[in-house]
Amino acid sequence: MPTPLDVLFADPDNLPDDGPLPQAVIDEMAAYADYLDATVPPKRVVDRNLLIATWNACHFNSLTKKWSLPKKTRVSPKRDYRCLWAMTEVISRFDVVALQEVGGDLRALRYAMKVLGPNWSFLMTDVAAGAGGNHERIAFIFDTSRVSLSGLACELVIPDEAEEFGFTEGAFKKQFARNLYAVSFATPDTTFILVTTHIDFGNEDTERLPELRGIAKWMQDWAADANRWHHNFLVLGDFNLDRVGNKLYDAFVETGLEVPFVLQAHPRTIYGRNDNPTGSSYHDQIAWFSKGKSKLMDLELAGGGICEIWGRLLTDVGLTKGSFAARISDHNPLWVEFRLPA
Template identity: 70%
Template structure:
């Protein structure tokens, strides 16, 4: 039976070790695709909508070349072709996806790009070494048939004199544990700069809080500057925030960054309580400035939300949430849909 992974299997050595795709996997993906049709808007003409997402795909490193690894299997890693199919199905629904926790080796990333096909491209940071960096990369995956690079790509670097960002001497480390990554994209009528980050999950006061303050203040300065060139600046990623009202969240929004209302009540991870989705594990965010010189130009928010994975995928395996997280992720994809203004124009 044909599957999207057949593109991957054309490369010798990638064929599944456990034979043909099980009928149950096909049925699961048919049902999941139908679910995605109900929650993610379709890709319309690019002058009608732009779909942007962020997803921490936990430990996105390697794969086991089997369709389905049972819960009790000794196979390692646990992420298999069944999980890869689900990940590819989600990513393919968007124009640009910021991905955190891409691991060294790139087996899973390379396989995902094969499945997505030749119209998809990616840009990625260098490896973040050290204990806090966890040898991770941050990447942007994008549908090049709908968006293209407009020329800017780079990591956020804080100057040696961090007093500009409100810090006393020694209150901020020499650099981020995982430097935020900024890339500029363009459609026919719109240019936007996405800044993705995976903030250090260390001590709140000495590690997380300084990084959050630094990125918020840096973005405020840069957004106001880039606005004059008709560029929109949007922050997205895993900011390791806690619930609204927490000092980490307040540091993130104190310069005017706003998380849109349509995203505020959605749980960010599979561990969040459905009854109180804003409380624990409120890590992932998409935010921008809506006022002043740094506000978005010619982009109107149309919709947004999460993509559910827990409870819809791999259900028959009877997995714990911890086991599910290493196969799919413990984070939900978070997304927004923008509608470009009809009178927008591009500046170089």
């Protein structure tokens, strides 16, 4: 049967090494597409809504040119064509996706862009060097039929006067482990700046807490400035927070950043529990300022949530959650929908 991945197979070198498409993959992807149809709002005509997501894609590097790898295999990488199909099915539902943990090997990203089609584009950082950088890139993937670039693309670099942003002397190395990446986008009716990052998962007091405090202060100042130019300003990504009420979460929101209520009851990772979603692994957030001179200008929140992946994908393979993470991710895609101005 035809699949979105057929565009890859025009090159004989990309043909699956394990033969025809298994029926289990066909059935699972049909069911997953139905689930996404019922979960994520459609892209409405005449640009009446905006769908934004963030996803830590868990070492999104290369992939193996097979349809489906068994539970026990020595083949590496474990991400295969089946996984790529599922991941692009998720990404295709949104206008812009902030993607963390894109690796140095770009095969999975290059193939994903081919599957998404000619109306899709991306921007990304270079590989972050050093132990804290973990050889990662940060990327924005976006649907050019819905949004366009409006000019800004930059990494945030700490000035020498770091104390101005709450970095006490000796408590911070004066650069983020993985620099925040900011890109501005436009629709026919509004403009918005998205700032994404993947906070260093280091010592809480000496590494994570200073980064989070610095980000919160920096975002407050930048959002107020962006507001003067009629830009909406949002922060999203993997902030390696633990839970509401934890000092890391408090540092993240202390300058007025707010995580919308509609996102607070959703587990951020496949290890989170639906009955206690903020209890642990509350890493991923989408936030903005809703008060004062830094608040959103003309975007009205319409909804939000997660796309479940564990329990819906690769169910017939019998994987542990750790093994599943290496093939899809250990993070749930987190998303919001905005109504655009009339």
